[in-house]
Amino acid sequence: MKKKITLPEILACKHGNKIPTMVTCYDYTNARLVDESDIDMILVGDSLGMTMIGMKGTVGVTVEDIIYHTKHVVAGAPNTFVVGDMPFGSYNVSIEEAIRNANRIFAEGGCDCVKLEGGADVAPVVKAIVKAGIPVCSHIGLTPQTQALMGGFKVQGKSLEAAQNLLDSARALEEAGAFMVVLEGIPATLAAEITKRISIPTMGIGAGVGCDMQVLVAQDMLGMTEWVPKFVKKYADLRTVILDAYNEYVKEVNQKVFPSELYQYNAKIDGLETLK
Ligand code: KIV
Numbered sequence: 001m002k003k004k005i006t007l008p009e010i011l012a013c014k015h016g017n018k019i020p021t022m023v024t025c026y027d028y029t030n031a032r033l034v035d036e037s038d039i040d041m042i043l044v045g046d047s048l049g050m051t052m053i054g055m056k057g058t059v060g061v062t063v064e065d066i067i068y069h070t071k072h073v074v075a076g077a078p079n080t081f082v083v084g085d086m087p088f089g090s091y092n093v094s095i096e097e098a099i100r101n102a103n104r105i106f107a108e109g110g111c112d113c114v115k116l117e118g119g120a121d122v123a124p125v126v127k128a129i130v131k132a133g134i135p136v137c138s139h140i141g142l143t144p145q146t147q148a149l150m151g152g153f154k155v156q157g158k159s160l161e162a163a164q165n166l167l168d169s170a171r172a173l174e175e176a177g178a179f180m181v182v183l184e185g186i187p188a189t190l191a192a193e194i195t196k197r198i199s200i201p202t203m204g205i206g207a208g209v210g211c212d213m214q215v216l217v218a219q220d221m222l223g224m225t226e227w228v229p230k231f232v233k234k235y236a237d238l239r240t241v242i243l244d245a246y247n248e249y250v251k252e253v254n255q256k257v258f259p260s261e262l263y264q265y266n267a268k269i270d271g272l273e274t275l276k
Contacts, residue, residue, distance in 0.1 A: 002079045005040045007112070007135055007179060010081070013212050014201050022083070022203060022215040026052050026069045030218065031076025041081040043215060044070040044111065046088070046145070051219045058144045061087040063101050070109030083137055084111035088145040091116050095128045102129045102136075115182065117143040119169025123176040130177035138178040140169050141207065142185025153229075155206075157186040163193075170194050170202075182215065183207040185231075206231035 005020060013020050022041035025034050026048045034042055048069055049055035063086075070084045084105040091098035102114045113135035116122060126136050141156045150156065157166045166186060173181055180201045183191045188208020195202045195210050204211030206229060216232060219225050223234040224242070252258035 002035070002038065004079045005081050007081075010041075010180060010201060010213075014199065020201075020203075020213045022213065023218045023221065024048075024051070024216075025073050025077070025218055028072040028076040031073040031080075034218075035077035035080050039080065041083060041213075041215075042073055042077055043083045043115065044073050044085060044109070045115075045217070046085045047217055051217065051225075057147065059088045061085075063087060063090050063104055066105055067109045070105065070111050074110040081113075082109075082111040083113055083115050084109045086114050086116040091122070091125050091129075095125055098125045099128055099132045102134050103132065106134045113137050113179070115139055117145050119166070120172035123169075123172040126173055126178050127176040136176075136178045137180045137182065137203075138170075138173040139182040139184065140166055140173070141183050144184075153185070155185050155187065157190045163187075163190045166190065167194050167197060170198050174198050174200050180213070183211060 010020060020040040021038075022043050023034060023039055024045045024047055025031050025042045026044060031042065044066060046058040046061040046066065048065065049058045049061040052069065053061070053065070055061070066084055066087055070082065074082050086098075086101060086105060090101040098116075105111065105114050114129065115137040116126065116129075117139040118125075119140045122138075126138060129136050142150070142153060144153065147153050157163045166183075170181055170183075178200060180203055181198070182203045182205065183194060184204075185206045188210060191202065191204055191207035192210025195212055201212035203213040203215050205215045220228045220232040221235050223237040223239050225239070228234065249258065
């Protein structure tokens with residue numbers, strides 16, 4: 001049976017051989033599977049806006065959505081460290097409101113920490129949430145909640161100035177008390193450099209092999225979506241497996257091959273033909 005990774009063990013990965021892994025997960029059935037696997041951590045990400053609710057992006061996801069999905073994931077994955085995402089609008093109004101929303105996601109969702117996007121600008125919010133007793137995972141680089149400001153889902157940190165800004169942000173977040181930082185959509189060389197220069201672990205997504213940990217969106221890496229970004233490796237082709245299964249079921253139902261005797265209740269009822 002897998003043992004849940006602890007926060008000190010996550011911090012220790014900076015100097016150890018083990019590279020912890022995380023996938024997104026939003027429901028009980030899949031949480032059961034992740035819990036049985038060797039994956040160390042689950043992110044109940046605001047990517048659920050796209051994967052679960054059919055939104056175009058993450059901006060419309062609410063605190064209620066995150067709590068709802070986090071609760072069910074936590075129930076299914078008692079041996080996996082669960083990260084609850086703070087959605088857009090839940091930490092950009094005031095520090096008090098950010099703490100209130102972090103409290104709700106942490107307490108009602110039952111997760112092990114919260115994650116929030118943003119660099120040096122949100123460091124005071126990170127500091128306040130940590131001071132309130134909630135571990136915080138930061139997230140910089142390509143931050144989907146503010147992709148409109150970035151002109152779309154574009155690789156970040158490509159100029160020296162932008163790279164310096166990202167390193168400064170990572171340092172500010174470390175200083176504010178974040179225990180780890182997700183680096184999304186930045187050059188691998190920059191991610192490796194940031195990883196070397198801060199003492200909290202980095203978790204990469206589209207950021208190369210030089211990070212301390214790795215995360216992927218489950219639907220992407222399982223091959224459930226039609227399109228995936230360049231940095232995603234498909235470890236399975238579930239889209240084909242599922243579509244084949246659905247279509248085979250339709251075919252067999254129409255051929256009256258399913259349900260055969262094997263899949264029905266075969267009790268004999270005497271005098272059935274006398275029913276009025
Ligand atoms: O919401 C999410 O899935 C994320 C990952 C892309 C890191 O934030």
